[in-house]
Amino acid sequence: MRIILLSIMLLMSAAHAETAADVIKIKNAYVRATPPGQSVTAAFMQLNNQGKQQHKLVDADSDVAAMVQLHKSANENGVMTMRHVSSIKLMPGKSRALKPGGYHIMMMSLKQALAPGDTVPVTLHFADNTEIKLTIPVQAINGSQQS
C-alpha cells in the first residue's frame, strides 16, 4: 500500500514539474547566412512557453561554431550595443522573440561559411538542465528582415 501511495505521489509530482524541453515551443527559427570571410553570425527564433512556470534559456551550442553565447543588441541613446546575457527569461503563456536588434544567439568562430539552404544544428540549454535540439535553416540576410 505504501509503495502504491509513493508511486502515485511520484507520478503526481512528475506531472507537476514540467520541463522546459517539454513546454517551450520554437517557431520561425533561422540562422543568418554569412558574407564571405565572416566568422560570426546569429540565430533568431520565437520561443513560446506553453507551460505554467517560468523557464530560462541559459546557453546554446552548435557544431558549426566554436563559441556560442546568448546576446542582446540594444539601442542606447543612438548607440548600438551588444552584450552577453547570462539567461533569457521565458514567462508562462508568453512568446519571446529573438530578433534582429534584440536578443539573439551569437555564434562565433564559425568553422564553415553558412549559405542559404544550409541547415545548422543548435542545442538550446535551459535552467532546469533540459535541452532542445534544433535543426535551423540558414536564410539570406535580405530574407530575414521580417521581425
Added chain:
Amino acid sequence: MSKLRSTLGIFLIAMVAMTGGFFLRQYIANKQFNPEQLQATVFPNARPLPEFRLDSSLGKTLSNKDIKGQWTFMFFGYTYCPDICPTAMSTFQQMLSYIPQDKKPRVVFVSVDPKRDTPERLREYLAYFNKDFIGLTGSKQELSKLTDKLGIVYLKVPMKDVPDPDKNYLIDHTGAVILLDPNGDEYALWGSSHNAATLADEYQKIVAHSTFKGAV
C-alpha cells in the same frame, strides 16, 4: 455703371484666383516637403567635413574630393558585428532598389575596427551586399576626424569567457545614417533603427528640395 461693375467683377475673380492659387501652391509645397515631418534631421546649413584620408575597399586612399559629385549615405560599424551592421547593409541594398537608377546615392561603410577590418576584408564583406558599396577605415586618429565632427561614438567592449580576446571583441557604435550632399558636406541624418522604404522616400524628397536637384 454696368461696365464698372463687370470690371470690378473681373478684378474680384482675378483676386480670388490669385489668392487661391497662392495658397494652393503653398499647400502643395508643404505637402511635398516639410522637414519637420521627416524622420530625418535636415540641417539648415550643410556642415562641411574636416579633411580626411582613409584606406578604402577600392584599394586606394580616399579623401574628401572622392566623395563629392554624388549624394552619399554613410554608416559606421564593423564587419565582426552579426546583427546591426548586416541589417543596415541589407537595408541600404533594399533602399537602393526603391530609387530610380539615375538618382541612386553612393553607400559608404566606415569601419571603426581597423584592427580586424582591412581594406581587403571590407571589399569582400561589402561585395556580398552590393559591389558598389565602398568601405573606408584608417587609424584611430584619422577616423576621429570624421567621427568627432559627425558625433559618432564607438567603444571597444571585451568579451568574457572567449578564447583569443584579441580577436574576439565587440564594439558599441552610433547607429546613425549620415547623408552627405554632392559637395561632400553633412546634409541630413537619420537616428538609429532604419526602414528601407522610409530612407528611400525621404532621401528623394530631400534631394528634390535641395539646390542640387540636377546633380546626383
